[in-house]
Amino acid sequence: MDVGSDRELELISGEEEEGPGPSCETDPRVTSPELFPEEDEMTREGDDADSRWSTVHSWDTVDAPITMNGIGEPGPSKPPIDFALMNRWLHEGSDQEGNNGRRRGAAVGWMMEGRGDERGQIRSFGHYMRLKKDKLLHQVNVLGRVKEVSDIFKGISIFVNGYTYPSSIELRNLIQTNGGNFHVYYEPGSTTYTIASEMATVKISKTKKDEIIVRPEFIVDSVAAGRLLDDKEYILIPDENEILRRKGATISQAMKRLTEKAGEAETRVEKRQIALDARDAAFIDEYYARSRLHLISTLAQEMRDYVSSLRDANYSTDSARAAMIEKLREKNGEGSLTRSLPPSERAVFHIDLDCFFVSVTLRTRPDLRGRPVAVTHSSGSKDSNGFSEIASCSYEARARGVRNGSLVRDALRKCSDLVCVPYQFDDYRSVSKMIYDVIASHTLELRAVSCDEMYVDATSLIRSLDGYGNDGVDDGHSSIGPIVVANYLRELIRERTGCPASVGIGPSPLVARLSTRFAKPDGVKWVQERDVEEFVANQKVSDLPGVGYSTLNKLGEFGGADMKCGEMRRFGEKELEGALGKKTAHLLYRMIRGMDDSEVVVERVRKSVSCDINYGIRFTKDEELQQFLASLASQLEKKLLQARMKAASITLKVMVRAADAPVETAKYLGHGRCDTHTRCGRLDPPCGDAEKLMNEARKLMMSIKAPVEELRGIGIQLSRLVRSNSAARPLASQLNRFFAPKKNGGVMEGVEKMERQKEKDEEKEKKEKEGRGEEPNEGRKRPRVHFEGVEEIEDHRRPMGEFMVNDVDLPIRANVISKLRVISLPETEKLAFMGERTMTRIGRKIVEMMSEEPSPPLYGPLLLHGWSLIRRGQLPAFTQFARTFIRASKSNSVAEGWEFTTRSICREWEKMCSKRYRAVPDLLKREERVEWSETVGGVWENEEDHDIAHDVTITTFPIL
DNA sequence: ATCCTCCCCTAC
DNA sequence: TAAGGTAGGGGAGGAT
Incomplete structure (x- = not known):
């Protein structure tokens, strides 16, 4: 175009x-x-x-x-537009001559790539730089290296300190393409200039001797002038007001000069056919490049991946913490008192960027x-x-x-x-990453929600500021409390990114989330534990996370849209259930009371991968549709490859124009009102191959039988994911691997080795003791399983498949991959395998042994017994077993330290399961643990226990 | 009773 | 012109 x-x-x-x-x-x-x-x-x-x-x-x-x-x-419906204003906007920072604007507009055509949505004129220096950067990227990718366009900066190297405008990336491109070098760190004696926009930023990192600090305009102006300008003109003035003033004035002039120069240099207009609708082979890429929704989804996933990669790399938070402590202590002298974090109260931060x-x-x-x-x-x-x-x-x-x-x-x-x-x-992505860098450098106890939003468990961060009232002594006030820490982080974010962030603080993610609304814009709000009930009572039900349009409608019978959580409390859980369903009702029942014991850090398991396009779908013939399905499939292949996954299930979703909806939608190429249809199929073995995915999608498409010209949206979801390296194996062999005890290799080998070693050690110890004439400690000599009942089970071990009913040769159903549900065994089988009486005895024995303080000989067997149950697919038994001692650990009748120990045992299981099976049993998830731990005592008496025990699932857990 | 499939809902 | 994606939770109702 x-x-x-x-x-x-x-x-x-x-x-x-x-x-x-x-x-x-x-x-x-x-x-x-x-x-x-x-x-x-x-x-x-x-x-x-x-x-x-x-x-x-x-x-x-x-x-x-x-x-x-x-x-x-x-x-x-002609929109009322203030064109005078629009025009002012258009010409801001440039001279007002039409000629100039026009010339620039034409001149940058090559950069616009013919996009119809662009303004046809460089809007800002940033815009110019983005386009320029795109071009540079192209040069790097296509030509192999950055092409130098001049040698203005020959022999000069720069280091960019803090947030600047233009950004450090942009400055890097400028310096590199003009013959200079870019330093990632300030190198004394080597770095020629430090570039900074604000003195405050520089101060923090303490200026080195001989460091010359100049404003970014030095680079920009030099490029615009085509020669190296006098640096004296650009030395950073340590007056913040001056800087702020300059930001508005000087930069826009620099922008003007540079854009004009670009205009002179680049007059060629690159014309390119753009993809109009989904019939074009390039449509999906074009569309993705412009879709904000696609972007936010992608960014959220990227940030989650980023955080988990930092975690995997054991990214150290020491230095940033130390810096924070130093800085805040300094500040403490200024004597602004804020409340401290009471002992045993959590401080969860919900950090959210303002618009x-x-x-x-x-x-x-x-x-x-x-x-x-x-x-x-x-x-x-x-x-x-x-x-x-x-x-x-x-x-x-x-x-x-x-x-x-x-x-x-x-x-x-x-x-x-x-x-x-x-x-x-591009900027959203880079700013987002900067935000995560700021926070992650202080703590990895964070959950990425989206590109601009995260939860942080700041409890330990705050408590690391000992001696300031956060270390367990409640003096009611302190100089350095959660609010000070939150403000410190906000300030850092603003410094690095130039964007304001708000922080809601509460004892739980829920409360933190709700208080953010009161923090905005650009502030902090802390709702303490003691105020939670009242605070939540005053929140609108519609403001609760998870309560949307439809839920609110369903709640119509309980009150209006403005109903407060407090008013909602008079309804019982059962009443709510009628309107919402069991789970949602339960969640709501708890939320309106401010109850939320979820953790900030949750083990995230990728369960599906999908591509949906519900815009621009206008086919005229079948080939176009088939071609589009092929493109979708190759997109999916890309995504799967990236996630290193393969899929065992495929779902096709199409939107078809509703019978009474107009053929032409009001919104250009929109989908209008539609009916949706869904079909799903199996991929066995799991598959990540575009061609197979396409064929499967085509089959599903045929079964829907929608007229091609009526299609308005198409999406393919892949689920039941497995890691791609193992997915290549046929499902059956994969499953055999899943449960078959391994003779060599794998995690289990390590565990068994450990067992054997322990056995040897104990044996040795026993002999030593005997040698010294001491009584051997019978209770602790056998590391494997040393309480009643378990041995029987070990002895009753049977080959796989024998106790499986529905799938003869498989221990579990074919959907293991994403949601491994153990087949329900007939009651008799279950009892034969692990009788109720046996379980009760085990339970009693566990509680008994927990009267002693935890030690490896005591918790070792618990760990290994649980693991052996998991290995043999005895998840119900495992659940009962685990629950017993998780509960017991919470009770007063056991020795101190068990609560902590059971947690680490659970964590061990998690690790072992994830390594060996790429899966974690649901019961190891925090939510479940909490729920169980609420009911202490009545270990095996409660009938309900047994019901829950049968419903254990395993969820896949990708490991990189 | 417990599943799977085909939805719907929510969040960013 | 416009770029209405994507992942996860959950429920109804039929199949097993």
């Missing part, structure tokens, strides 16, 4: 003369609140923008009315601060239909009723001076 930048500019300036047009009336139904409660009533104010993209889209509902209105006719996408933009557009800003594809200009969605909007825009997920059209109606800014996908 032709860039059309000149044309666009003409159109825009033409519009400027007309001024803002009158807001066109539309069918009142279109915007009536009754029809769209999700917009006007249910959107949570004050909640973070980026977390509230609505899932119910108003345009689906408005398809019909709009058609009746005649959407095809010219401009049924993330907008904040990222504001880093390079300080001139937009304080104005209503929205990140969206649409330019908000006249030739936009305004059906573009707003991904994130500033607080100023929210104050005017703009919401994340609003259509630009609607947003402009409410806020005519809304400034629409484009996405900066």
Whole structure:
């Protein structure tokens, strides 16, 4: 598509003369609140923008009315746009001559790659740099190395300290492409310049002798001038106000110079056919490159992976902690008292960036601060239909009723001076990583939720500040408490990224999450344990995580949309169950009471991989569809490869135009109102191969029998994942491996070796004792299993398959891969294998032995017995066994230290299972442990126990 | 009673 | 123009 930048500019300036047009009336139904409660009533104010993209889209509902209105006719709903403002925005930081703007617009055409959504003009230096960077990347990939375009910086090397604008990546590209070197660290005697934007950043790291600190403009201006400029002009002035002032003024001038230069240098316009819809082979890649939803999904996954890679690498948090302690002690002298963390109270942080996408933009557009800003594809200009969605909007825009997920059209109606800014996908990724770096350098007890949101268990971090009231002595106040720590982290994030973060603090993830809303924008809120009940009572039920549009509707009979958690408490769990179902009701019942004992760090298991495309699907013939399925399959292959997984199950989901929905959707290439259809199939052996996936998908597609031209969305989900290295084996052999005791190799060998060694040691010890004439300690001599009952079981070990009923040769069902459910054994079999009486005896014995303090001879057998039960697939028995002593460990009748010991035993099992089976039994998950530990005593008497015991699942657990 | 399949819901 | 993805939890209802 032709860039059309000149044309666009003409159109825009033409519009400027007309001024803002009158807001066109539309069918009142279109915007009536009754029809769209999700917009006007249910959107949570004050909640973070980026977390509230609505899932119910108003345009689906408005398809019909709009058609009746005649959407095809010219401009049924002309959006009121402040074109004067838009134009001001367009020309900000550049001179106002149309010529210049026009020339630049044309000049950067090569960088625009003909994208129709781009503005046809460099909007900011950052924008220029992004495009430039893309080009550089291309050069690196295609030409093998960065091409130097000049040698301005010959013999010069720079180190970038802290957050700068342009970013260090951008500066690196600039210096490298112009003959200089980029240093990742300051190297005394070697690094020529340190680049920094703010003195505060430099101060923190303590200036080295001879370090020359200059502003980033030095680089930018030199490139723009085509020669090395005098560094004296750019020495960083240690006055923050001055810096702030310069940020607005100097940089935009530098930008102007550089963009103009780029304009002169690059006049070639690269024309490229862009993929219009899903018929084009390049569509998926094009689409993904522009989809914000795809991006946030991808980023969330990337951040989770990043955190777990840090964990795997035993990433050290010592130095950052030490720095924090030093810094906070220093600060402590200033004497601002805050409350300390009471002993035995947890401090969970919920860290959330304030309207993330907008904040990222504001880093390079300080001139937009304080104005209503929205990140969206649409330019908000006249030739936009305004059906573009707003991904994130500033607080100023929210104050005017703009919401994340609003259509630009609607947003402009409410806020005519809304400034629409484009996405900066690469920056979201890099800023996100910086945020995670800041936090992860202090603690790895964190859970990545998304690119801009995470939970942190800061308890240990805070307690590491001993001597300041957090070390178990409740003095009621202290200089360094959770709030100080949170502020310290927020400050670091702002320094490194230029973005504000808010932190909600509470004794649980739930409370932390709820308090964040009160922290925003750019603040901290701590709700302490003692205030939880009251605090939660005052929260709206609709604000609870997991309570969305539909749940709220289902709760209609209990109260209105504004109902508070406190009011909800008068309903019993059973009543809620009727409306919501068992699990959801239970969860809600606990949440409205502020109850949440979930851990921050949870073992995450990738259970599925999918590709869904519900935009741009407009096929005319079957070949196009088949071709598209092939592209989807190869996308999936890529993803599986990345995750090092293969799949045993495939699900195809299609969206088909609803019979009464218009053929042409209101939103360009949108899916409109649809019916969905799902079909699933098996892949045995598990498969990661694009061709097979495609064939399977095609089969499923045939079985759905939807007319190709009516398709509006297609998605393929893969589940029942296994790690790809073992997945190559046929399922049966895999399963045999799963449960067959291993003679050599594998984790078990180590365990058995350990056992044997222990046996030897004990034997030796016994002999020594005998030699000394001491009584051998009978109770501890056998490391394997040394309590009654277990030996019987060892003796009754049977070959695999004999006690399996449904699948003769398999110990478990074929869906082991993602959700391994042990077959339910007939009652007799179960009893024969491990009788109830036996289990009771084991239970009693366990409690008995736990009257002694834990020691390897005591917990060793527990560990190994549990492990041998798992190995033999006796998960129900294992559950009972594990529960017994987990519960016992919580009771007062056992010796001290068992609570801790049982936890480590569970952790050991987790490790052993994950290594050997790539799977972890559900009961090892924290939630379950907690639930069981709540009921102490009545070890085997409770009937319910047995029921739960039969329902054990194993979930796969990928290990890198 | 417990599963699987085909959904729906929620979150970011 | 516009770029409505993706992963996980859970429920209804039929199959076993």
